[in-house]
Amino acid sequence: MTASIQSAAVQAPGLNIVAIGGGTGLSTLLRGLKRYVDAEGARSIRSLGAIVTVTDEGGSSGVLRKEFGMLPPGDIRNCIVALAEEEQLLSQLFSYRFDTDSALKGHSLGNLLLTAMTEITGSFDNAVLAASEVLAIRGEIYPSTLTDVRLRATLEDGSQLIGEVEISGSAIGEEPRTVGRHARITQLAIDPPEAEPTVRALEALAEADLIIIGPGSLYTSVLPNLVITRLADALRKARALRVYVCNVMTQPNETDSYSAQDHLQAIVEHAGLVVDVMVMNGRRPNDSIIETYAAMNQQPVQFDLDAIRALGVTPFFGDIIAEGNFVRHDPNALAQTIFQIYDRYGRTLERMRRD
Numbered sequence: 001m002t003a004s005i006q007s008a009a010v011q012a013p014g015l016n017i018v019a020i021g022g023g024t025g026l027s028t029l030l031r032g033l034k035r036y037v038d039a040e041g042a043r044s045i046r047s048l049g050a051i052v053t054v055t056d057e058g059g060s061s062g063v064l065r066k067e068f069g070m071l072p073p074g075d076i077r078n079c080i081v082a083l084a085e086e087e088q089l090l091s092q093l094f095s096y097r098f099d100t101d102s103a104l105k106g107h108s109l110g111n112l113l114l115t116a117m118t119e120i121t122g123s124f125d126n127a128v129l130a131a132s133e134v135l136a137i138r139g140e141i142y143p144s145t146l147t148d149v150r151l152r153a154t155l156e157d158g159s160q161l162i163g164e165v166e167i168s169g170s171a172i173g174e175e176p177r178t179v180g181r182h183a184r185i186t187q188l189a190i191d192p193p194e195a196e197p198t199v200r201a202l203e204a205l206a207e208a209d210l211i212i213i214g215p216g217s218l219y220t221s222v223l224p225n226l227v228i229t230r231l232a233d234a235l236r237k238a239r240a241l242r243v244y245v246c247n248v249m250t251q252p253n254e255t256d257s258y259s260a261q262d263h264l265q266a267i268v269e270h271a272g273l274v275v276d277v278m279v280m281n282g283r284r285p286n287d288s289i290i291e292t293y294a295a296m297n298q299q300p301v302q303f304d305l306d307a308i309r310a311l312g313v314t315p316f317f318g319d320i321i322a323e324g325n326f327v328r329h330d331p332n333a334l335a336q337t338i339f340q341i342y343d344r345y346g347r348t349l350e351r352m353r354r355d
Contacts (some may be wrong), residue, residue: 014046018208020225022053022075025216027082032331034083037138043339048139049204050079053224055151057164060107064115071124077110083137090135144225147195155183164220169253182253188223197231208240210342215245215329218263219254226271235274241346244275248327249298260303264311275313277341282317285327316341
């Protein structure tokens, strides 16, 4: 058990939880956790925050980023909707995407509203706060930085890729798809490298009882946050229990043939030891789904428990997936697993102090 596990603290009633990531993985996690905000009983969240990557360059976000010189709103919008009450009309409007053959085609109404709010309020950060108030979301959302940053990946062959789209191979959207391959990524960085995290994000990390990293695309959702120097520093110094949720399947161009320990090694190499417990899927997807993924050169993420422990991290298995045409993390099962981990590891200091 690592030192951070032994020193994790809790303040009753409820936990301060911060999730870090981007893409659909982060919004899935938030959708599962929000039901526990201000809930009664042992499993209660006092505050729920999300630190969200702002390096997206594809789709509607990419267009708005280029035309308006603003930060990409897509991942932020997804988190706002995830933390809103699903039955509310406003949350449905934020998710609405125009599909008519017009200048609006491909844009979501939420992205356009965040663009307008940025103009009205004077900053992207203020726009996020205003949109969050409109939807009365059950949490706080923090862009990881307010600097206009781009990703830069160095590959095994020495070449470099600039931007999220080049790195992911244009694999953007809900469904896995076949994309052009490039060599294995060895290092990820941001330009400019001195980009600062938001003050609110740093404050949330300092006050957290539990920090969750992922799930999400390793090099375009998770690591873009962790290569922000002061954010990684705050994670290493955090008193919170730090949990990394590993992806279930490998991802073309980003994690081809990666094992769970490869995911973890990449995090350690870029940010240091910022993980105490690593969550992996404990149930094999059905054979038909595996065959579908195999046709796209994707496989279930394999693992070596000794290798994970050698990196100073405790492995933990959970039944955390939902199966349809593709494998997805199940919001409710993932949230329950997170609480199980905290019950097992994060309450150590609480019991010690009580005794």
